[in-house]
Amino acid sequence: MQTDAAVVVDIPGRGKGLKAARKITSGESILSDLPILIAPNDDGEFCSACLRTLAGRNDTVACRDCGQATFCSSNCERLARQDPAGHSPAVCRVLARLDTHGLSAESIATLHFLVQAQALFMASAHEDTARGRWAAFAGLTGAADSKARDSSDLFRRLSTATFSAQLPHMAGGRPFTPEEVADAVAKEELNGYGIMAPSGPEGERNIRGTALYPNASLINHECLPNVARTDNFDAPDVQAPNNTAVHFKALHDLPAGEEFTQSYFPLHVSYPMRQQRCQEQYGFKCSCPRCKEESTWPEDDEADDLGEEDTMETEGEAEPAAREAEMMGDAEEGEERADAGYIQVFLLKYVCPQADCFGTLVPTQPGSSVQECNMCGCQRTEAQFLADLEAAHSQDTMAAA
Ligand SMILES: [Zn+2]
Ligand SMILES: [Zn+2]
Ligand SMILES: [Zn+2]
Numbered sequence: 102m103q104t105d106a107a108v109v110v111d112i113p114g115r116g117k118g119l120k121a122a123r124k125i126t127s128g129e130s131i132l133s134d135l136p137i138l139i140a141p142n143d144d145g146e147f148c149s150a151c152l153r154t155l156a157g158r159n160d161t162v163a164c165r166d167c168g169q170a171t172f173c174s175s176n177c178e179r180l181a182r183q184d185p186a187g188h189s190p191a192v193c194r195v196l197a198r199l200d201t202h203g204l205s206a207e208s209i210a211t212l213h214f215l216v217q218a219q220a221l222f223m224a225s226a227h228e229d230t231a232r233g234r235w236a237a238f239a240g241l242t243g244a245a246d247s248k249a250r251d252s253s254d255l256f257r258r259l260s261t262a263t264f265s266a267q268l269p270h271m272a273g274g275r276p277f278t279p280e281e282v283a284d285a286v287a288k289e290e291l292n293g294y295g296i297m298a299p300s301g302p303e304g305e306r307n308i309r310g311t312a313l314y315p316n317a318s319l320i321n322h323e324c325l326p327n328v329a330r331t332d333n334f335d336a337p338d339v340q341a342p343n344n345t346a347v348h349f350k351a352l353h354d355l356p357a358g359e360e361f362t363q364s365y366f367p368l369h370v371s372y373p374m375r376q377q378r379c380q381e382q383y384g385f386k387c388s389c390p391r392c393k394e395e396s397t398w399p400e401d402d403e404a405d406d407l408g409e410e411d412t413m414e415t416e417g418e419a420e421p422a423a424r425e426a427e428m429m430g431d432a433e434e435g436e437e438r439a440d441a442g443y444i445q446v447f448l449l450k451y452v453c454p455q456a457d458c459f460g461t462l463v464p465t466q467p468g469s470s471v472q473e474c475n476m477c478g479c480q481r482t483e484a485q486f487l488a489d490l491e492a493a494h495s496q497d498t499m500a501a502a
């Protein structure tokens with residue numbers, strides 16, 4: 102891995118993980134990752150190759166051959182054609198012939214992803230760069246590592262005529278076996294990052310597509326994470342393919358040896374929902390310090406969204422800065438239980454304050470006290486955070502009275 106900040110380690114009971122190789126400063130990027138494969142959400146709003154927003158661009162190009170891909174520029178189209186797992190001629194031919202009649206949008210997206218994965222696999226037989234990317238793909242957590250999944254209608258259809266009859270038209274190599282199809286689908290489910298675009302004017306969530314990164318999934322889940330993912334898919338430099346990179350940035354200072362953790366879903370998600378998603382989607386039970394504490398909360402409160410909790414401990418009368426200092430020094434040592442006050446301050450500090458955004462606030466620069474939302478891009482200064490903290494504190498004091 103191309104970083105001096107992180108080192109891969111075996112973590113008892115959790116498989117592999119990533120630890121701080123040295124002391125890490127708040128806001129520092131500890132890992133940057135380029136995708137193995139990008140599966141676009143084919144609704145025509147985003148570039149089929151690099152996922153840039155197409156609106157407002159005057160140089161977009163639609164694929165004349167399949168009519169199912171649009172690119173942000175002719176340069177991007179050229180790069181996508183050369184990429185075996187992108188919109189290569191082989192992928193284009195298969196997409197043009199694909200029978201998706203009666204399939205849901207989600208199934209069609211999975212089918213397209215499989216076509217790209219299959220193309221990468223076939224190219225790996227005779228191309229060096231494809232071989233490296235395929236090895237990275239093969240190394241991702243897949244079906245064998247996760248609990249048994251039910252065979253969806255998609256899997257049945259894919260492993261019968263719909264899928265296998267279409268893929269042999271790709272040159273070279275053999276098509277996936279049904280087991281390999283199931284494994285690829287599991288890899289996407291377990292490792293794929295949904296790449297979000299800023300919300301629309303009505304607050305609607307737009308998903309650009311799904312991307313698989315070779316190293317990102319080495320960072321294990323925790324509900325009080327210490328790193329968060331940032332990206333810049335709408336970066337203006339059309340020539341640079343690097344707009345698809347993701348960066349994992351430290352939310353606060355970390356000592357050497359600390360395990361890096363990310364949250365697989367937005368921080369505000371309630372305890373029962375987090376437990377359900379960890380179990381059903383990722384096949385593990387989360388017993389992180391936050392879950393340990395929240396498992397003891399009465400159920401009514403767990404359903405509440407951030408800001409509506411009414412059972413926070415008020416922790417005496419410490420000044421906001423002191424309360425924050427206390428919080429940053431606390432909640433160490435993975436297996437302990439976080440206290441309710443810490444959890445509330447953590448959420449106040451890191452959940453984007455914009456209504457319905459639910460992004461994570463990340464320091465803009467190493468050591469900076471200014472935070473920026475990784476979803477909507479809004480910024481907050483330390484002074485604004487302390488004011489928010491004070492407001493929440495006095496609200497709780499009033500509620501308690
Ligand atoms: Zn593009
Ligand atoms: Zn095409
Ligand atoms: Zn948890």
Ligand SMILES: [Zn+2]
Pocket residue numbers: 453454455458459460461474475476477478479
């Ligand atoms: Zn936001």
